[in-house]
Amino acid sequence: MNREFEGYKIFFPQYKKGKQGLQIFPGTILEHARKLGVAVASECGGQGICGRCVVRIDRGGEALSPRTEAETQFPLGKSERLACQARIVRPANIYVFIKSTGQYSILSETLHRQVEINPLVYAADNQVWWRGPESERLLGEYTGRMYGLAVDVGTTTLVSQVVDLETGEAVATVARRNPQSAYGDDVISRIDYTMRNPDGLQELQSSVVEALNESIQQVAAQYSFNSDQIYEAVVVGNCTMRNLFFGLEVASLGVIPFEAPSKAPVNIKAGELGLQINPEANVYGPALIGGHAGADCLADIIASGLYQAEKASILIDIGTNGEVAIGNKDGLMTCSCAAGGAYEGATVQSGVGAIEGAITNIWIEDSQVRYKTIGDKPPVGICGSGLIDLLGELLKAGIMTKKAKLKEEFAVADGITLSQQDVYQLITSKAGLRLDQDLLIKYYGLTLDEIDKIYLAGAFGNYINADNAIAIGLLPNAPDKVVRIGNAALAGAWEMLVSGQSRQQAEEVAQQIQHVKPNELEDDFSYMIAEKMYF
Secondary structure, three states: OOHHHOOOEEEOOOOHHHHHOEEOOOOEHHHHHHHHOOOOOOOOOOOOOOOOOEEEEEEOHHHEOOOOOOHHHOOOOOOEEEOOOOEEOOOOOEEEEEOOOOOEOOOOOEOOOOOOOEOOEEEEOOEEEEEOOOOEEEEEEOOOOOEEEEEEEOOOEEEEEEEEOOOOOEEEEEEEEOHHHHHOOOHHHHHHHHHHOOOHHHHHHHHHHHHHHHHHHHHHHHHOOOHHHEEEEEEEEOHHHHHHHHOOOOHHHHOOOOOOOOOOOEEEEHHHHOOOOOOOOEEEEOOOOEOOEOHHHHHHHHHHOHHHOOOOEEEEEOOOOEEEEEEEOOEEEEEEEOOOOHHHOOOOOOEOOOEOOEEEEEEEEOOEEEEEEHHHOOOOEEOHHHHHHHHHHHHHOOOEOOOOOEOOOEEEEOOEEEOHHHHHHHHHHHHHHHHHHHHHHHHOOOOHHHOOOEEEEHHHHHHOOHHHHHHOOOOOOOHHHEEEOEOHHHHHHHHHHHEHHHHHHHHHHHHHOEEOOHHHHOOOHHHHHHHHOOO
């Protein structure tokens, strides 16, 4: 401990834990926020490149280092700093207001198939038991309620659902920003952090578990039950997110051939993870598929029923990582691509996540820009569905060419614009995802006409305007085949939580899926990507 700083704290008053403050140490504001578990957006992982970690110093600014050269590249107000650049160099009590915050919009529409409610947790003789893969385990005394937890750990968001295990009904759903965003907005940044820092893996694991614990306690208090009455959790996510949650190695996912050390399902006691449910409860991580197609993609496949269908369909989950699956009961094929964070609000200057005030829909009418925001709040930026609309509308209005060229920066609202660099980020993100769709259809031996349905999974797919997504080339030109299935990853986690049969089927399906890597199969892959960038 640096004795010079003893007795002085940094406070983040917007957050409950931030109001208590943290003993300061020689380090950046971002490092203090991470240690305290306070969410600060940091797309670049703290390198001073993205300019997302803007904070306002309400008191104690004299204790900070002078502005760095990196900070001069961004339009910061007089009392504003980049959290990753502002270092505490002198003792003082410091009060910090984080600008990049907002309440996330919850996607409650999920596709729940009709399944027999038969969880692995059951009550007998006033005791609660768990039917494990090898033996049964006593979890505790039956107190009249048995709950489970379905969790979707996204790169950007963390969504959890408390479920009544006796009825299968969802009690409550909570969505929040994944606090790991403070370590970078993409999986590669987070993998890199674990490789460069001896305690990095533990830091990232603790941050997401602590955030989930807060969500659990929030629901338990609201619905008057004890979190010890949650007897099992099913946690899905892409390969990196699932492994980080369980504290498992992710380094191999960041280097060629980009594969996890093991694809097998995970069963770990809640007490060992620090998850504040019944300490004897089982926490289940479904199997991984391959590459960056993880347990979330498997959950999508289960929730959609793709693996049982007579006709082949394609399933698309668009996020920071994009996953595409194709097939039916006769066989399944998947691929994944780093779609980038452009449609999640990252890498686009006015981009934001699905928070209150985010512009979700845009249309140009009589040469005027019209829009709708989440919660009907004043606009704070544009989220993914709004960005697709904007590109589509600019294209239709002739303001942007088919070569994706803007004549000048386009203003959507006061302080909210789209630049040529933003357009480049968006078309780069959509190109890889669209190419994966076309190649999977080709590899599977079908044509678009032979595809039965095009399932759109996730919050992003739920809200986009399909016509505009087709216009910009993000989706195939088959609007009548598009079916929105909501947060299918969460729905799949729910199904594996309430149905032992579905869990067993998921493990069998995971073994049968063929995962392909088009970038390794196609000699002209880079050229093919370039072709998909334009409209």
